[in-house]
Amino acid sequence: MVGYFKGEVRQAVPGAVDLHWRNAQPSMGNDLRISKISEADATLDTSKFHIAMPLVGKEIYVVDNQPYQSCPGEYFILNPKQHARAEGIFKENVEGICLFLSIETISEVAHFNRFPINQVVDSPFDFPWQQHEFIVKNYRLQENSFGRYLMSLKSKLLAPEVSPLMDWDTFYFNLAAEFLWAHQQIGKQLQSISCVQALTKQEIYKRLSIAYGFILENFAEPISLEDLCRVTFFSKYYIIRLYRQIYGLTPYQHILYLRIEKAKELLKKDFSPTVVSQTLSFSDRRAFSKVFKKMEGISPSEFQQQ
Numbered sequence: 001m002v003g004y005f006k007g008e009v010r011q012a013v014p015g016a017v018d019l020h021w022r023n024a025q026p027s028m029g030n031d032l033r034i035s036k037i038s039e040a041d042a043t044l045d046t047s048k049f050h051i052a053m054p055l056v057g058k059e060i061y062v063v064d065n066q067p068y069q070s071c072p073g074e075y076f077i078l079n080p081k082q083h084a085r086a087e088g089i090f091k092e093n094v095e096g097i098c099l100f101l102s103i104e105t106i107s108e109v110a111h112f113n114r115f116p117i118n119q120v121v122d123s124p125f126d127f128p129w130q131q132h133e134f135i136v137k138n139y140r141l142q143e144n145s146f147g148r149y150l151m152s153l154k155s156k157l158l159a160p161e162v163s164p165l166m167d168w169d170t171f172y173f174n175l176a177a178e179f180l181w182a183h184q185q186i187g188k189q190l191q192s193i194s195c196v197q198a199l200t201k202q203e204i205y206k207r208l209s210i211a212y213g214f215i216l217e218n219f220a221e222p223i224s225l226e227d228l229c230r231v232t233f234f235s236k237y238y239i240i241r242l243y244r245q246i247y248g249l250t251p252y253q254h255i256l257y258l259r260i261e262k263a264k265e266l267l268k269k270d271f272s273p274t275v276v277s278q279t280l281s282f283s284d285r286r287a288f289s290k291v292f293k294k295m296e297g298i299s300p301s302e303f304q305q306q
Contacts, residue, residue: 003040003041003042003043003085004039004040004041004042005037005039005040005041005042005086006037006038006039006040007035007036007037007038007039007040007093008035008036008037009023009024009033009034009035009037010022010023010024010033010034010035011023011024011025011027011031011032011033012031012032012033014027014029014030014031014168015168016166017166018166019156019157019166021034027100028102029102029104029105030048030100030101030102030105030168030172031048031098031099031100032097032098032099032100032157033097033098033100034095034096034097034098034157035094035095035096035098036093036094036095037086037090037093037094037095038089038090038092038093038094039088039089039090040086040087040088041085041086041087042085042086043083043084043085044061044078044084044085044086045100046078046079046080046081046082046083046084047080048080048100048101048102048103049077049078049079049080049100049101049102049103049106049134049179050077050078050084050098050099050100051075051076051077051078051098051099051100051101051150051179052070052075052076052077052078052096052097052098053074053075053076053096053097053098053099053141053150053154054070054071054072054074054076054094054095054096055072055095055096055097055154055158056072056092056093056094056095056096057072057090057092057093057094057095058070058071058094059071059076059086059088059094059096060086060087060088061076061078061084061085061086061087062084062085062087063078063082063083063084063136064082064083064084064136065083066136068136068137068138069138070138071138073140073141073142074138074139074140074141075139075141075146075147075150076136076137076138076139077134077135077136077139078136079134079136080103082136097154097157099175101172101175101176101179105172105173105176106176106179106180108173108176109173109176109177109180110180113177113180113181134183134186135186135202135205135206137206137209139209140209140212140213140216142213142216143209143212143213143216144182144183144185144186145178145181145182145185146178146179146181146182146183147182149175149178149182153175186205189205189245189246189247190202190205192245192246193205193242193245193246194245204242205246207232207233207234208232208234208239208242208243208246208247210231210232211228211231211232211239211243211251212243212247212254214227214228214231215228215251215254215255215258216258219254219255219258219259219262219280220259220262220279220280220281221281222281223251223255225239225240225251228251239251256291256295257295259280259281259282259291260291260292260295260296262280263276263280263288263292263300264296264303266279267300267303267304268304270304273285273288273289273300273301273304276288276300277289288300289301
């Protein structure tokens with residue numbers, strides 16, 4: 001971080017057997033930092049892939065002259081060579097975790113995943129760089145597999161007193177593999193959108209991912225297509241069509257899937273089917289039982305008995 005900031009930035013000590021922290025120092029390779037900032041007006045390090053995960057408060061960025069805000073429950077990607085700044089004066093400290101993956105690490109993992117093992121064996125150190133660039137937007141942690149992976153890392157990184165022995169090379173290679181895997185899936189979702197211009201596809205994806213996040217956060221409440229129209233600025237027809245192209249199911253099917261998964265959790269805790277149906281906004285117990293049996297093959301009562 002080059003520029004002015006008030007607060008503290010701690011860096012994980014590379015190569016240490018246990019997870020220890022020190023004052024931040026310049027780093028050419030992979031890096032892991034935790035920050036507590038009350039005021040910032042500084043250029044961010046984008047010599048590598050920069051993955052920010054807010055923990056407390058709202059982080060404010062300007063990326064290529066476009067403003068962004070990122071909150072807890074999200075992660076944010078900065079691509080190499082982008083111009084990015086952190087800005088803001090905050091009443092309370094804004095805290096977050098930043099993970100940095102070098103171009104070399106991403107390239108090596110991508111090379112291994114892209115080519116058959118015999119080709120990797122024939123040229124084990126040849127990683128021709130191909131530009132990897134990811135959509136700059138707010139990604140919810142529950143939105144994809146990488147976000148969920150970050151959630152699993154968070155508790156380990158914030159509890160160093162019980163952290164296992166650190167194998168840093170494995171840590172960063174696993175992080176890069178999860179990162180690439182999830183964003184390759186996003187690339188496939190983009191390819192499923194039937195339009196020509198890349199920027200148009202990205203805009204569609206950004207809007208539909210807002211709807212996806214809205215459903216994740218509110219599936220237990222009544223959700224209508226009108227609600228999704230308001231957050232995406234798409235018509236009902238386009239929402240259904242594009243959502244199915246990207247995610248493989250309609251918004252209604254996604255809501256039902258999430259409700260039934262939550263219903264199974266509640267039934268295992270001995271909530272009655274009637275209470276579960278009310279909690280998850282089904283019209284009545286009969287409607288809940290009908291959907292549950294169609295999706296699970298047995299009734300809620302039979303599920304509880306098992």
